[in-house]
Amino acid sequence: MKKYDNYKDSGIEWIGEIPSNWEVKKLKFVSKIFNGDSLNEEEKERYSQEIENSIPYVSTKDIDIWTARINYENGLKIPVDHSRFKIAPKNSFLMCVEGGSAGRKFGHLQMDVFFVNKLACFETQSVNNKFLYYYAQSPLFQLQFQNSLSGLIGGVAISQIRNFSVILPIPDEQTAIANYLDKKTTQIDDLIAKKERLIQLLEEERTAVINQAVTKGLDPNVPMKDSGMEWLGEIPAHWEVKRLRNIVDSVKTGSTPPTDEIQFFSPQEINWYGPGDFENLFLGEAKRKISRLAIDQNKCRLFPSNSLLLIGIGATVGKVGLTTEPCSSNQQINAITLKKVYNPEYYLYYLSTIKEIIAAEASSSTLPIFNQTQTKNIIVSVPPIDEQNHIVRFIKNQTERIQAINSKTQQEIELLKEYKTTLISEVVTGKVDVRDWQPMNKN
Numbered sequence: 001m002k003k004y005d006n007y008k009d010s011g012i013e014w015i016g017e018i019p020s021n022w023e024v025k026k027l028k029f030v031s032k033i034f035n036g037d038s039l040n041e042e043e044k045e046r047y048s049q050e051i052e053n054s055i056p057y058v059s060t061k062d063i064d065i066w067t068a069r070i071n072y073e074n075g076l077k078i079p080v081d082h083s084r085f086k087i088a089p090k091n092s093f094l095m096c097v098e099g100g101s102a103g104r105k106f107g108h109l110q111m112d113v114f115f116v117n118k119l120a121c122f123e124t125q126s127v128n129n130k131f132l133y134y135y136a137q138s139p140l141f142q143l144q145f146q147n148s149l150s151g152l153i154g155g156v157a158i159s160q161i162r163n164f165s166v167i168l169p170i171p172d173e174q175t176a177i178a179n180y181l182d183k184k185t186t187q188i189d190d191l192i193a194k195k196e197r198l199i200q201l202l203e204e205e206r207t208a209v210i211n212q213a214v215t216k217g218l219d220p221n222v223p224m225k226d227s228g229m230e231w232l233g234e235i236p237a238h239w240e241v242k243r244l245r246n247i248v249d250s251v252k253t254g255s256t257p258p259t260d261e262i263q264f265f266s267p268q269e270i271n272w273y274g275p276g277d278f279e280n281l282f283l284g285e286a287k288r289k290i291s292r293l294a295i296d297q298n299k300c301r302l303f304p305s306n307s308l309l310l311i312g313i314g315a316t317v318g319k320v321g322l323t324t325e326p327c328s329s330n331q332q333i334n335a336i337t338l339k340k341v342y343n344p345e346y347y348l349y350y351l352s353t354i355k356e357i358i359a360a361e362a363s364s365s366t367l368p369i370f371n372q373t374q375t376k377n378i379i380v381s382v383p384p385i386d387e388q389n390h391i392v393r394f395i396k397n398q399t400e401r402i403q404a405i406n407s408k409t410q411q412e413i414e415l416l417k418e419y420k421t422t423l424i425s426e427v428v429t430g431k432v433d434v435r436d437w438q439p440m441n442k443n
Contacts, residue, residue: 001426001432001433001434002432002433002434002436003431003432003433004019004020004430004433005020006019006020007019007020007430008020010024010167011024012024012165014140014143015140015165015167018167018429018430019169019430019433021169021170021173022167022168022169022430023168024165024166024167024168025166025168026162026163026164026165026166027161027162027163027164027165027166028162028163029126030124030125030126030127030132030166030168031122031123031124031125031127031132032121032122032123032124032125033120033121033122033123033158033161033162034086034120034121034123034158035086035097035117035119035120035121035158036058036085036086036088036114036115036116036117036118036119036120036121037084037085037086037114037115037116037117038116038117039057039076039116044076047076047077047078048075048076050077051077051078051079052079053079053080053081054077054078054079054080055077055078055080055087055111055112055113055114056072056073056074056076056077056111056113056114057074057076057077057078057085057113057114057115057116058070058071058072058074058088058094058107058113058114058115058116058119059074059076059115059116059118059119060096060099060101060105060116060118060119061074062074062107063094063096063105063106065101065104065105066189066192066417067189067192067193068105068106068107068108069107070094070107070108070109070110070113072110072111072113078114080112082114085114086114086115086121087112087113087114088109088112088113088114088115088119088121088123089109089112089123090109090110090111090112091108091109091129092109092121092122092123092124093106093107093108093109093121093122093129093132093133093136094106094107094109094115094119094120094121094122095119095120095122095136096118096119096120097118097119097120097155097156097158097161098117098118098151098153098154098155098156099118099153099154099155100153100154102118102145102149102154102155102156103142103145103146103149103156106133106136106137108129108130108133118155120158120161122136127168127171127174128171128174128175128177128178130178130181130182131168131169131174131175131177131178131428132166133178134177134178134181134424134427134428135166135167135428137421137424137425137428138424138425138428138429139425139429140165140167140429141164141166144164144165145161145164148160148161167429167430169430173435176434176435176437177427177428177434179439180427180434180437181423181424181427181428183439184423185420185423185424188416188419188420188423189420191416192413192416192417195409195412195413195416196413198405198409199406199409199410199413202402202405202406202409203406205402206398206399206402206403207353209395209398209399209402210349210352210353210395210399211353213349213391213394213395214346214349214350214353214381214391214395215232215233215235215350215353215381216234216235216236217235217236217239217383217387217391218390218391218394219236222236222237222238223236223237223238224236224237225237227241227379227381228241229241229379231354231357232379232381235381236383238383238384239381239382239383240381240382241379241380241381241382242379242380242382243376243377243378243379243380244336244375244376244377244378244379244380245376245377247338247339247342247347247380247382248336248337248338248339248376249337249338249339250335250336250337251334251335251336251337251372251375251376252301252303252334252335252337252372253312253331253333253334253335253371253372254272254273254300254301254303254328254329254330254331254332254333254335255299255300255301255330255331256300256330256331257290257294257299257300258299263291263293264290264291264293264294264297264299264300265288265289265290265291265294266291267291268288268289268290268291269289269290269291269292270289270290270291270292270294270295270302270326270327270328271283271285271286271289271323271325271328272286272288272289272290272300272327272328272329272330273286273309273321273323273327273328273329273330273333274286274287274288274329274330274332274333275311275314275316275319275332275333277321278309278316278319278320278321280321281320281321281322281348281349281352282321282322282324282348283309283321283322283323283324283327286327290328294328295328300328301328301335302326302327302328303323303326303327303328303329303335303337304326304337305323305324305325305326305327306322306323306324306337306338306344307322307323307327307335307336307337307344308320308321308322308335308336308337308338308344308347308348308351309321309322309323309327309329309333309334309335309336310333310334310335310336310351310358310370310375311332311333311334312332312333312334312362312369312370312371312372312375313331313332313367313368313369313370314332314367314368315368317358317359317362317368317369317370318354318355318356318357318358318359318362318370319355320348320351320352320355321348322344322345322348334370334371334372334375336375341385342382342385342388343385343388343389343392345392346383346388346391346392347380349391349392349395350380350381351378354378358370358378361374362374
């Protein structure tokens with residue numbers, strides 16, 4: 001890309017050279033910066049109702065970290081004339097200044113809003129607002145922000161941000177840069193959105209492949225029969241329908257050793273699974289492990305390899321995973337050991353398709369619980385073992401194909417995100433010259 005003809009020393013070592021017609025200023029001289037206001041629980045309840053002559057209240061969670069799109073429809077709206085809350089005006093921008101996404105979440109406003117105190121509003125006074133919005137995402141701004149972070153949760157005070165340095169071209173050039181980046185970043189974001197939609201469709205395809213294979217088989221011409229269960233529908237006529245209790249050797253619940261006795265957790269020898277470990281159907285290394293002593297002293301049960309672990313308590317009840325080696329678990333998990341004549345991978349896939357049904361049947365007052373008895377009463381389809389094996393091979397081949405496309409698409413998304421970050425940085429810091437850029441005429 002084209003560079004400027006002449007550069008000069010900015011006078012600040014960490015900024016380095018800038019185009020000869022640019023200047024360096026303190027942020028407080030070009031923008032009004034102020035925090036928003038937090039809501040208490042009573043106010044959240046009050047402002048979740050329909051209120052006339054009101055505007056949205058924006059929180060950090062309402063801003064997408066990559067596209068910077070703001071969700072104005074989160075349900076919270078506050079009367080415009082409410083004197084307690086500060087308003088961020090249309091065409092200003094918000095930046096997160098506290099917490100895990102501090103310095104990384106930005107949103108340019110399409111309307112007036114109230115906003116949370118973890119966000120700061122930048123209301124420009126003498127520069128193009130969109131130029132400053134993009135500049136705040138550049139390494140020159142981010143370096144200052146990261147060096148100013150303090151506190152346990154990480155944040156930067158408005159008083160510090162006001163003293164950050166910003167490099168500025170003349171107003172017309174600020175507008176040209178903002179227009180260029182508006183166009184280019186929109187194109188990048190649209191392409192990312194299409195690829196993210198592809199990943200979503202691939203996940204839907206993977207789910208459909210598994211569901212079809214474990215409930216209908218692989219032969220579309222095979223005679224079918226009613227399974228007797230509305231949610232299962234028809235199954236191949238030569239398959240059986242049984243309760244899980246009829247195909248298992250055991251269903252056991254895990255346990256937790258005394259947490260104040262270190263000898264049960266050190267040395268870390270045996271995977272001890274909890275719900276947080278269920279990221280994939282095939283379980284990997286557990287976040288926590290127990291010692292062999294915990295098993296020997298009957299503080300925990302040892303489940304054999306190829307056990308199916310089903311979450312029976314909590315928000316993720318019904319989620320399932322398969323172990324590849326002997327393991328243990330906490331009391332939120334039911335471990336299912338199948339009889340040798342059944343393929344555990346087939347039933348891993350089968351149980352994964354009925355997670356919502358299990359969750360719906362979990363007894364709950366406040367906490368969903370699916371106990372051993374309920375686990376044993378799960379209805380399962382039972383194809384012949386040769387067919388179970390064939391179905392597993394088919395699903396693996398299909399999911400590997402889908403995962404390969406998924407991984408490639410995810411890599412492309414990451415590259416696009418990196419390109420977007422680099423493009424913004426190069427343009428707003430004067431590394432490239434876009435003054436002569438003109439949008440393509442669609443006609």
